[in-house]
Amino acid sequence: xxxxxxxxxxxxxxxxxxxxxxxxxxxxxxxxxxxxxxxxxxxxxxxxxxxxxxxxxxxxxxxxxxxxxxxxxxxxxxxxxxxxxxxxxxxxxxxxxxxxxxxxxxxxxxxxxxxxxxxxxxxxxxxxxxxxxxxxxxxxxxxxxxxxxxxxxxxxxxxxxxxxxxxxxxxxxxxxxxxxxxxxxxxxxxxxxxxxxxxxxxxxxxxxxxxxxxxxxxxxxxxxxxxxxxxxxxxxxxxxxxxxxxxxxxxxxxxxxxxxxxxxxxxxxxxxxxxxxxxxxxxxxxxxxxxxxxxxxxxxxxxxxxxxxxxxxxxxxxxxxxxxxxxxxxxxxxxxxxxxxxxxxxxxxxxxxxxxxxxxxxxxxxxxxxxxxxxxxxxxxxxxxxxxxxxxxxxxxxxxxxxxxxxxxxxxxxxxxxxxxxxxxxxxxxxxxxx
Numbered sequence: 001x002x003x004x005x006x007x008x009x010x011x012x013x014x015x016x017x018x019x020x021x022x023x024x025x026x027x028x029x030x031x032x033x034x035x036x037x038x039x040x041x042x043x044x045x046x047x048x049x050x051x052x053x054x055x056x057x058x059x060x061x062x063x064x065x066x067x068x069x070x071x072x073x074x075x076x077x078x079x080x081x082x083x084x085x086x087x088x089x090x091x092x093x094x095x096x097x098x099x100x101x102x103x104x105x106x107x108x109x110x111x112x113x114x115x116x117x118x119x120x121x122x123x124x125x126x127x128x129x130x131x132x133x134x135x136x137x138x139x140x141x142x143x144x145x146x147x148x149x150x151x152x153x154x155x156x157x158x159x160x161x162x163x164x165x166x167x168x169x170x171x172x173x174x175x176x177x178x179x180x181x182x183x184x185x186x187x188x189x190x191x192x193x194x195x196x197x198x199x200x201x202x203x204x205x206x207x208x209x210x211x212x213x214x215x216x217x218x219x220x221x222x223x224x225x226x227x228x229x230x231x232x233x234x235x236x237x238x239x240x241x242x243x244x245x246x247x248x249x250x251x252x253x254x255x256x257x258x259x260x261x262x263x264x265x266x267x268x269x270x271x272x273x274x275x276x277x278x279x280x281x282x283x284x285x286x287x288x289x290x291x292x293x294x295x296x297x298x299x300x301x302x303x304x305x306x307x308x309x310x311x312x313x314x315x316x317x318x319x320x321x322x323x324x325x326x327x328x329x330x331x332x333x334x335x336x337x338x339x340x341x342x343x344x345x346x347x348x349x350x351x352x353x354x355x356x357x358x359x360x361x362x363x364x365x366x367x368x369x370x371x372x373x374x375x376x377x378x379x380x381x382x383x384x385x386x387x388x389x390x391x392x393x394x395x396x397x398x399x400x401x402x403x404x405x406x407x408x409x410x411x412x413x414x415x416x417x418x419x420x421x422x423x424x425x426x427x428x429x430x431x432x433x434x435x
Contacts, residue, residue: 009136020127031156032056035429043430053109059429061108065159072097072107078292087301091194092161111159119155119163125170130394142397150420151383165194181270188277200367202277208360209271214263254358321378339383346386352395361391383435
C-alpha cells in the first residue's frame with residue numbers, strides 16, 4: 001500500500017536535519033558543477049596565483065574571499081582613508097587560518113572547506129529549529145526556501161563569513177532553548193566577533209531568555225488552574241519554582257508584552273550569563289583600539305574610497321540607489337534592485353516572525369535587518385545579510401503554506417528561487433559583484 005502523504009511528511013520531519021544535510025550536499029555538487037562549467041567556458045583568467053586547490057572549489061573564490069585570504073596569510077592591517085582588512089571581523093579568518101595550517105598554507109581551499117562545514121551545521125540546526133515550531137509541510141518548505149534562496153549561494157563554498165556566522169547564531173539560540181545559558185553566551189560571543197550584525201544575537205538571546213521565563217510562569221499558572229485545589233491555591237496561583245510543569249504546546253501567538261516585562265526582574269545569574277555574548281565584540285574592539293588606535297575602525301573604514309559606506313544621511317536615505325534608478329544605470333540596477341526587494345520582503349515578514357516565533361526571535365530579526373539596511377547606501381550586500389535573519393526564511397514558508405494559498409504556489413515560488421540561485425551563482429563565479 002502507498003504510504004499516506006501525511007505519514008511520509010512525519011517521517012521526513014523526524015529526520016529533517018539529515019535530509020537537509022543530504023539536500024545541501026546534492027546542491028553543492030550541482031551548483032559547483034554549474035559554477036565550474038560556466039567559469040571554464042566564459043570566465044576570466046584566474047587572478048590569484050595561490051589558487052591551486054580543487055577546480056570546483058577554486059571557482060568559488062571571488063570577491064571578498066581575497067580579503068579573508070590576506071588576513072589568514074598576513075594578518076590584519078589598517079591604513080586610514082583606504083580600504084583595509086580590519087573591515088572584516090575575525091572569527092571566519094581565524095578558522096581559515098587554523099584549517100589552512102593543517103593544509104600546509106592553502107588558505108583558499110581552507111576558506112571553501114570552512115564555509116561548507118559551517119553551512120552544513122547551520123542548515124541542520126535550522127532544520128531542527130523549524131521542525132520544532134512549524135507543521136511538517138511548512139517545516140520542509142522552510143528548509144527548501146533556505147537552500148534555494150538566491151543569495152544562499154554564499155553557503156555552497158564561497159570564502160565568505162555568512163556560513164560561520166549563521167552556525168554560531170543558530171548554535172547560540174539552540175543552546176539557549178536547552179537552557180545551557182553559559183554555553184549560549186560563549187557561542188554568542190563567536191557571533192558578535194563574527195560580523196557587525198552579531199549584536200542582534202546578543203539582544204535576541206536576552207529577550208528570548210526573558211520570554212522563556214514568562215512562558216514557564218504562564219505554564220505553571222495553567223498547571224495550577226488545571227490541578228486546582230486546596231486552600232491557598234486559586235485559578236491564578238503559581239506553583240513554586242522547581243515544581244515540575246507539564247509540557248505545553250508552542251503558543252500560537254506571542255505572549256503579551258506586559259508578561260515579558262514582568263519576567264525581566266526574575267532573570268537570575270544564569271540568564272545574565274548570556275551577556276557573555278557581547279564579549280566577542282568587546283574583544284575585537286579592544287584589539288583594534290590597542291593595535292590601531294581606533295576601537296571602531298571596522299566602521300570607520302567603511303567610508304574609505306571604493307566602499308563609500310560612511311554613516312550619515314547620504315547612506316541612510318539611499319541617495320546612490322535612488323540616483324542609479326533615476327539615471328537609468330541598469331547594469332547596476334539589475335544587481336541592486338533584487339537585494340532591495342529581498343530586504344522589503346524580509347521587513348514585511350517581521351510581523352509573521354513575531355506572531356509565530358515570539359519576541360526574542362523578532363528582536364533578533366529586526367536588528368539583524370536594520371543594521372545592513374540602514375548601513376548600506378545602495379543595498380549592495382544586503383541580499384546575503386537577509387540570509388542571516390533566518391527566522392524570515394521560516395516566516396516565508398508560513399506565508400506560502402497558509403490555508404488560503406493554492407498548493408501550486410509553493411512549487412512555483414521554489415522554482416523561481418532555484419532559477420535565481422543558479423543565475424546568481426553563475427554571475428558570482430564569473431566576477432560579478434552580486435551581493
